[in-house]
Amino acid sequence: MGSLIRIDENSGKNPNFFEVVSQKSIYDKTVSLVVNKNVLLNNTQKVKSICKSLAEEEVEIKLFVDGNVNEKDFEDRPYIFSSEEKEKLIELNNFFAGIKNVKSFGFVDINLGDFILDRYERNCWNLQQILDANEKLDAVVEYIKKLKMSPFETMLFIHDYVSNNFGYSEADGMLNRNAAATIVGAYEKGKIVCVGASSLTKAIIDKLEMPGLSCEVVNVSVHTDPDPEVIKNFEKEVALYPQFKEDLEDLKYYKKYGDTERHRFCLIHLVDGKYGVNGDYLNDATWDGQAHSLAMCCYPVSDVQMFSKDDFVQTAKDVDPMMSTKDFSKEAFKLVKLKRRGKYVPYVVEKYGKNSAPIDFNKYKSAFEVVCAKTGSDEQSVARKVGDYMKNSEAQAKKFFKPEASSKFVHQKDKKTDAELKNS
Numbered sequence: 001m002g003s004l005i006r007i008d009e010n011s012g013k014n015p016n017f018f019e020v021v022s023q024k025s026i027y028d029k030t031v032s033l034v035v036n037k038n039v040l041l042n043n044t045q046k047v048k049s050i051c052k053s054l055a056e057e058e059v060e061i062k063l064f065v066d067g068n069v070n071e072k073d074f075e076d077r078p079y080i081f082s083s084e085e086k087e088k089l090i091e092l093n094n095f096f097a098g099i100k101n102v103k104s105f106g107f108v109d110i111n112l113g114d115f116i117l118d119r120y121e122r123n124c125w126n127l128q129q130i131l132d133a134n135e136k137l138d139a140v141v142e143y144i145k146k147l148k149m150s151p152f153e154t155m156l157f158i159h160d161y162v163s164n165n166f167g168y169s170e171a172d173g174m175l176n177r178n179a180a181a182t183i184v185g186a187y188e189k190g191k192i193v194c195v196g197a198s199s200l201t202k203a204i205i206d207k208l209e210m211p212g213l214s215c216e217v218v219n220v221s222v223h224t225d226p227d228p229e230v231i232k233n234f235e236k237e238v239a240l241y242p243q244f245k246e247d248l249e250d251l252k253y254y255k256k257y258g259d260t261e262r263h264r265f266c267l268i269h270l271v272d273g274k275y276g277v278n279g280d281y282l283n284d285a286t287w288d289g290q291a292h293s294l295a296m297c298c299y300p301v302s303d304v305q306m307f308s309k310d311d312f313v314q315t316a317k318d319v320d321p322m323m324s325t326k327d328f329s330k331e332a333f334k335l336v337k338l339k340r341r342g343k344y345v346p347y348v349v350e351k352y353g354k355n356s357a358p359i360d361f362n363k364y365k366s367a368f369e370v371v372c373a374k375t376g377s378d379e380q381s382v383a384r385k386v387g388d389y390m391k392n393s394e395a396q397a398k399k400f401f402k403p404e405a406s407s408k409f410v411h412q413k414d415k416k417t418d419a420e421l422k423n424s
Contacts, residue, residue, distance in 0.1 A: 055101035151212035295396035306405035
């Protein structure tokens with residue numbers, strides 16, 4: 001089958017690394033090299049030298065660039081490259097094409113423990129797919145720049161773009177198992193999950209480099225109490241297949257602790273003098289997905305304490321990202337109990353909640369009118385679209401938040417008229 005050798009940041013700094021690779025692969029006819037993308041770009045000549053030397057020894061080489069799509073590297077933006085980096089990748093691709101024993105050159109997003117060689121090839125982006133995604137991303141960024149919008153208007157545009165241009169998918173039936181978690185997968189398949197949505201939102205904002213608008217990615221946990229209907233169906237399944245003891249243990253665990261899912265969204269730092277907005281807000285394009293809504297765009301940080309069906313918590317694994325464990329729901333459930341007794345405040349609320357005053361309904365309306373007008377709609381179409389979005393946003397807000405939430409989409413009694421807004 002051949003060997004798999006990872007070239008990470010530490011090994012890439014090793015002056016004797018070429019000898020290490022050569023010794024590991026000397027008895028193999030096939031070697032799969034999985035290279036950290038930063039090592040590839042910063043040590044290009046070394047990687048070239050390794051591949052050329054192995055090829056001269058008649059070793060078949062499969063070279064993969066590791067995109068690091070995992071919980072530990074959640075701040076990274078896999079597969080997003082500058083113009084200079086793209087030129088370097090194209091040059092590398094041409095170089096490898098000239099070496100007959102380099103059989104493949106692609107980009108993977110498989111976690112460190114997945115050492116099944118054939119999966120690397122089946123879960124691989126080629127260079128053209130990477131370049132196409134970067135071209136589409138850059139085109140969106142350039143389009144936004146030409147619109148010359150304010151930071152708040154820009155954020156509404158980005159949220160609408162990410163939430164309504166990609167369908168939600170867990171990557172079922174997709175070639176790449178983490179496809180919907182990456183920007184490349186989103187552009188390739190038109191499908192996205194929370195990791196991909198937050199990565200794309202952050203990538204656009206980062207590339208814009210707009211004063212008054214910046215973004216961080218936030219890892220959280222969303223906990224739901226045991227659902228009687230789920231328990232009933234679970235018990236039927238366990239009764240049908242009593243031989244599966246693990247199912248019985250899972251049922252007991254669910255009855256006691258409910259269910260906790262990982263989730264990822266964005267923390268937006270927003271300063272916009274035009275609308276009098278200055279604060280930190282949460283942005284969730286996934287939960288507004290396909291709803292033509294702005295309810296989850298720049299909502300107050302403290303409102304994560306006011307979800308109507310779920311409990312928002314941040315475990316140590318969320319603040320200091322790690323892979324989840326079997327006791328993840330148990331850990332979250334403990335925090336939920338403390339939260340309900342008023343003895344627990346999530347980290348993001350504790351740090352940013354005080355600087356997150358709700359944005360007035362009419363400010364959303366006025367800003368979105370500008371967005372629609374600048375993107376080419378006529379006056380009648382603008383009015384219709386803005387009206388639809390405001391109604392949808394109210395519906396979404398009532399779906400996700402309790403009446404006590406501070407979002408102005410929840411509190412319609414706090415709406416201001418245009419005249420009142422101008423005087424405020």
